[in-house]
């Protein structure tokens with residue numbers, strides 16, 4: 001097991017594909033990638049939660065009344081993943097043949113297909129939630145945000161400090177200079193996921209309003225650009241690359257998808273995302289915008305699966321198929337690929353971007369959308385050209401909430417050439433502590449996307465997105481979310497230092513044009 005990969009703890013530690021390496025079953029590709037990146041590409045499990053009622057969604061989504069077979073199991077399993085044949089280096093993962101130590105959980109048999117009921121022992125399943133849907137009208141905790149989780153530990157000693165109600169995030173990663181970016185990123189987000197359980201009410205966070213603002217931007221982007229499956233018989237599927245702790249699950253409910261697939265390199269985040277999905281609580285019940293739709297707005301009406309993997313170093317079939325055999329043939333191509341606040345980690349090298357964009361374009365159906373949020377290279381250029389630095393050396397800009405510190409002297413004209421590998425450290429109060437990211441020169445990114453059959457449909461900075469779309473969404477989004485963006489002048493949106501911090505970001509949408 002890679003030492004950079006944190007196990008799930010105790011008996012819950014996963015048995016992953018590389019665990020079968022000892023028996024000589026790993027592919028050369030896996031080995032090569034692990035050596036190169038230090039990253040693991042294995043999958044952490046998953047299953048769907050137990051349904052709130054026993055046969056809830058199958059009828060409308062999959063067209064078969066009371067069918068217990070999920071959509072992606074309906075088609076025949078294929079030994080060659082035909083939809084991904086173009087992955088020239090791809091080899092089918094070897095399924096471990098040893099007998100499982102644990103007894104198979106019969107509740108999950110329905111997801112395994114007739115020939116799979118013996119259960120692959122590498123698939124660790126978490127207990128499914130029996131959390132009931134909240135009663136209609138029952139008051140929710142005021143101010144829950146998308147990233148919020150209940151704070152059951154708020155009375156533990158660790159939370160007792162100068163502010164007993166809130167403990168800001170503090171990084172404990174040392175010697176970053178010796179580590180590759182995947183290790184730093186994984187360690188950071190694993191740590192962040194753990195600490196967030198002890199932090200107390202998120203409404204006390206210094207970036208609470210900023211979080212709400214960013215969430216509203218994502219609601220609007222997904223709301224406008226997730227396109228339904230053109231075939232009413234097929235589920236609308238969203239692939240969330242770098243999904244983190246599942247902060248966008250509510251948004252996926254808001255846009256009425258039928259199937260969610262989340263992948264992230266941080267195993268702790270994936271575990272938390274699954275747990276959040278299992279709790280089956282939609283925090284942000286929309287106000288009135290989606291009246292009349294045939295969905296229960298108090299819970300997730302879509303199926304979900306989650307996997308740990310490196311989206312920039314591993315193909316999607318390599319990440320998903322070992323634990324969800326048949327998923328590529330059954331669910332792909334998908335209707336939307338989302339990558340929020342994460343693509344900048346991939347701009348380290350052309351190789352990583354190639355892998356990412358192959359994953360995007362080969363996963364998408366023609367007409368499907370690729371939706372993301374990244375730091376703006378135009379914003380950075382502006383700072384550099386106007387010399388708005390906050391250090392004497394001319395490498396750092398930002399304010400009391402955020403900072404960007406370039407590793408090397410930035411180019412005087414603010415144009416980064418060649419496009420890859422321009423590293424900076426990013427800090428955001430109470431969230432990110434000097435984690436390396438890479439400049440995404442947008443025009444290069446756009447050209448690269450075009451080479452992969454992805455055409456730009458939309459690009460705007462966050463402030464403009466907000467101003468353009470908030471009138472349409474103001475009455476649709478949850479009231480607490482809207483109130484969480486209230487400014488000192490009584491209006492809504494970002495102001496002051498927060499406005500500059502969110503102004504660093506842009507949203508983009510590409511459409512897949514070629515088959």
Ligand SMILES: C[S@@+](CC[C@H](N)C(=O)[O-])C[C@H]1O[C@@H](n2cnc3c(N)ncnc32)[C@H](O)[C@@H]1O
Pocket residue numbers: 182185186189241242243244245247248263264265266269309310311312313339340341342345
């Ligand atoms: C800022 S968080 C965003 C999480 C989520 N998309 C959201 O908007 O709430 C960035 C995420 O990217 C993930 N990430 C970074 N590099 C990755 C990689 N190579 N493969 C998969 N996930 C990665 C991190 O683990 C982290 O969860």
